[in-house]
Amino acid sequence: MTHRAVINADVTKGIIDKNIYGQFAEHLGRCIYEGLWVGEDSAIENTKGIRNDVLHALKELKIPVLRWPGGCFADEYHWKDGVGPREKRKRMVNTHWGGLVENNHFGTHEFMALCEMLGAEPYINGNVGSGTVQEMSEWVEYMTFDGESPMANWRKENGQALPWRVKYFGVGNENWGCGGNMRPEFYADLYRQFQTYVRNYGENKIYKIAGGANVADFNWTEVLMREAAPFMDGLSFHYYVHPGGFWNKGDAVRFDEAEWDISMQKAYHIETLIDKHATIMDKYDPEKRIAMIVDEWGAWYDVEPGTNPGFLYQQNTVRDALIAGISLNIFNNHNDRIKMANIAQMVNVIQSMVLTEGDQMLLTPTYHVFKMYTVHQDSERVSLDIDTTSLEADGINYPQVNGSASKQEDGTVNITLTNASRTDEATLDLHVRGLDYKNVIGEVITSTDMHHHNTFDEPEKVTPTAFTDFKEIDGGINVSLPPMSVVLLTIQAS
Ligand code: AHR
Numbered sequence: 001m002t003h004r005a006v007i008n009a010d011v012t013k014g015i016i017d018k019n020i021y022g023q024f025a026e027h028l029g030r031c032i033y034e035g036l037w038v039g040e041d042s043a044i045e046n047t048k049g050i051r052n053d054v055l056h057a058l059k060e061l062k063i064p065v066l067r068w069p070g071g072c073f074a075d076e077y078h079w080k081d082g083v084g085p086r087e088k089r090k091r092m093v094n095t096h097w098g099g100l101v102e103n104n105h106f107g108t109h110e111f112m113a114l115c116e117m118l119g120a121e122p123y124i125n126g127n128v129g130s131g132t133v134q135e136m137s138e139w140v141e142y143m144t145f146d147g148e149s150p151m152a153n154w155r156k157e158n159g160q161a162l163p164w165r166v167k168y169f170g171v172g173n174e175n176w177g178c179g180g181n182m183r184p185e186f187y188a189d190l191y192r193q194f195q196t197y198v199r200n201y202g203e204n205k206i207y208k209i210a211g212g213a214n215v216a217d218f219n220w221t222e223v224l225m226r227e228a229a230p231f232m233d234g235l236s237f238h239y240y241v242h243p244g245g246f247w248n249k250g251d252a253v254r255f256d257e258a259e260w261d262i263s264m265q266k267a268y269h270i271e272t273l274i275d276k277h278a279t280i281m282d283k284y285d286p287e288k289r290i291a292m293i294v295d296e297w298g299a300w301y302d303v304e305p306g307t308n309p310g311f312l313y314q315q316n317t318v319r320d321a322l323i324a325g326i327s328l329n330i331f332n333n334h335n336d337r338i339k340m341a342n343i344a345q346m347v348n349v350i351q352s353m354v355l356t357e358g359d360q361m362l363l364t365p366t367y368h369v370f371k372m373y374t375v376h377q378d379s380e381r382v383s384l385d386i387d388t389t390s391l392e393a394d395g396i397n398y399p400q401v402n403g404s405a406s407k408q409e410d411g412t413v414n415i416t417l418t419n420a421s422r423t424d425e426a427t428l429d430l431h432v433r434g435l436d437y438k439n440v441i442g443e444v445i446t447s448t449d450m451h452h453h454n455t456f457d458e459p460e461k462v463t464p465t466a467f468t469d470f471k472e473i474d475g476g477i478n479v480s481l482p483p484m485s486v487v488l489l490t491i492q493a494s
Contacts, residue, residue, distance in 0.1 A: 003401050003428040004387040009413050009491075010434030011383035016406050018064040018377035019340035020331045021370060022123070023353070024296065025114075026071035026345050027106075028097045029311025035347030035356050036114065037106040044359045048113050049105075053361045054347060057354050058118055061367070062374050065168060067123040067295055067342045068111050072096045072178035074170070075129030079139045082107020083158050096178060098310025108143065112164050121167055123295075123342070128172030128187075128194055128211070129180035137197035140169065144204040165204055168340075170295070171195050172211040174238065176220060179211060184223035187211065191228050209293050212236035213277065221277045225284040233289075234339065237277055238296040240350070241266040241323055252301035252314040253451055257422060260319055260450050261393035263299065264420040267323040268398040270297070271330045278337045291339035294331065298344045298351030299323045312349050316364035317453040318462050318484055320351055321445050324369040325418040325486035328376075332404035332416075335381050343370075355454075362459040368445050372464060372488045375414040379406035382413065386428075391420060401426050401481065411435070411493030419481035422450055430489075431476040438494035440477060442467030446485035 025031055038044045038051045045052040069077050073096060081090040082104040089104040115122045124143070126136040141151035146163045155163070171194050173179045175187045182190070191210050198206055210232040213220035224235055243259045243266065244250040250259050274292065281290060299320050300312075307313045324343070331338050343366070344350045353367040384405040390397040403417040413435060419426045444467035454461050467487055469480040481487055 001389055003389065003426050004431070005403065005428055006385050006431045006433065007405050007413065007415065008383040008433045009407060012407070013381040013383060014335050016332050016335045016376045016379055016381050017339045020328065020335070020338060021061070021063070021373065021377055022065040022067065022340050022342040023063050023120075023346040024067040024071070024342040024344050025347070026349065027069050027073040027077070027094060027102060028071060028345060028349055029308065029313055030348040030356070031345050032106050037110065039105065047117065049110060050114055050117060054354055054356065055117055057361065057363060057367070058346070061353065061370050062377060063118050063120040064377065065123050065340060065342070066115055066118065066120040066346070067125060067170070070125060070173055071296070071344070072174065074125040074173045075127050075131070075175070075179040077127055078131065078135065079108055080135070083109060083142070083154070098308050109158065109160060122164070123168035123170065124166060125170035125173050126194070126198070128175055128190055129178070133194055133197050136171070136194055137199065140166070140198050140206065141201070145201040163201070163204065167205070167207050168209060169198055169206045170209040170211065170236065171198065174214065175211045176214060176217065184220045185227065188224050188227035191224070192231050195231050207233040209234040209236055209295070212238070212293070214238050216273060216276070218276055218280060221280045225281055229284050229290060234291040234293040235281065236293045236295045237274075239270050239273055239294070240296070240298060240300040240344070242300055249301045252304065253317055253453060255319070255451070258393070260422050261391065263319055263323060264326070264391065265393040265396050265398045267299070267326045270327060274330065274334055274338070278334070281337065288337055292337045294338060294341035296344045297327060297341060300350045314350060315453050316351065316355070316366050317451055318365050318445070318447040319450055321365035321369050321462065321486050322418055322420055322484060324351070324366045325416065326402055326420065328369070328373050329402050329404040329416055329418065332376055332381060332406065357456055360456045362454045362456055364454060365445060365462040368462070368464050369486055372443060372445065372486065373416055375408070375488065375490070376404065376406045376416070379408050379414070381405070382407050384415065388426070400424070401428060413491040413493070415489045415491070417479070417481060417487045417489070419483060419485045421483050423483055425483060426481040428479045428481060429473065429476060430479055432491065435491065436494045437491045439492040440470065441490050441492070442470060443488045444482065444485055446482045450484060
């Protein structure tokens with residue numbers, strides 16, 4: 001069959017918030033230590049303790065916002081342990097992730113320096129589960145108060161004279177689970193209490209994010225919206241793709257055809273969940289003032305054989321490129337409600353951008369998708385309708401082709417398309433309306449084998465290449481999407 005699509009470049013649908021391309025760095029496994037932080041005395045080249053190879057790679061992604069310090073770690077993190085002279089910082093046990101000793105060498109000052117180097121907005125996740133209202137309130141004072149106060153004075157003693165700008169602040173994480181095993185009514189009240197003392201100092205205006213639901217816990221969203229909507233700017237939502245389910249997730253590299261198919265189907269499932277949570281949000285917030293913040297998402301598999309089960313280290317294949325491409329297209333297409341998303345996690349953990357081993361680093365297929373999709377950041381979404389075939393896994397249908405499109409200020413239109421089939425090319429007649437154009441160029445991420453991934457021996461097995469498999473037809477472009485591909489088409493306005 002020929003798939004069909006119509007792009008109406010003059011029918012605009014609002015800005016795609018660049019924060020949809022956000023990242024997440026957690027004190028988990030080798031994400032912070034080794035992956036980002038090597039310390040100033042390391043033999044690995046670094047800037048203020050952050051390794052240069054990773055830093056340079058991440059800069060290319062134009063990361064708009066970075067969430068830290070967790071995840072589950074956030075609700076057992078006590079920020080005061082991570083400031084002051086490093087050699088005097090308290091050592092603690094990271095009980096949630098692998099029971100390792102955390103020396104607190106990467107704390108608030110180091111995180112802020114990382115954000116500054118990346119050009120990313122900090123998104124701090126506070127501790128509700130095992131912290132206090134005072135502790136959270138003082139963290140905000142420490143970071144953002146410009147004047148004479150106990151916390152601001154302490155910050156200055158620790159070498160930071162000027163306050164930082166902190167916009168995004170999360171009040172707890174997964175408080176239905178690792179963040180305290182709370183019922184939604186209880187958390188809603190705690191949220192109201194804690195957020196009261198998350199103050200705005202001077203010009204710094206905090207955007208408050210309430211801990212949200214997991215997967216299909218619609219009651220959580222209902223209760224939070226009913227009880228606490230006026231006190232929040234965003235409500236989070238978490239969803240991971242586990243091909244085999246949470247307890248037996250499946251291998252990141254050694255998987256079969258059925259696992260590919262179920263992974264695609266589960267990647268698409270996020271759209272159904274977004275729609276259902278959004279419908280509940282619409283009931284309490286028809287103006288869409290409160291954003292849906294997908295601050296954890298990605299494909300989560302079993303750890304690589306022989307690695308620490310508490311470190312969640314996994315490889316990343318062309319399957320992950322597809323999952324990233326499909327998910328990001330879905331987020332773009334829900335830009336009316338989704339204003340931020342943070343893939344888990346940036347380095348060496350779940351669906352990471354880069355993997356490291358000693359002084360080596362590689363870029364994953366997911367990295368390449370994020371780089372390809374930077375064109376959508378803060379661009380204007382335009383209407384794209386796709387008529388495609390259904391594929392099926394586990395009795396559930398999902399589309400073979402998905403996509404999203406946006407327009408830049410100079411009129412250039414970018415379309416990102418995915419073909420989830422393992423075997424079949426997708427021939428697509430793309431009708432282009434509302435745009436006079438002079439030129440089309442393309443880029444593709446694909447591979448001939450669904451297991452292909454980048455290793456330290458073969459770091460460029462899956463990388464983007466120029467895409468030329470398209471031709472002009474009457475009123476548009478005929479595109480041949482290879483099986484298992486993510487494609488960017490750039491239509492340059494005349
Ligand atoms: O990303 C790994 C963990 O998954 C996070 O720490 C937690 O929030 C979620 O359950």
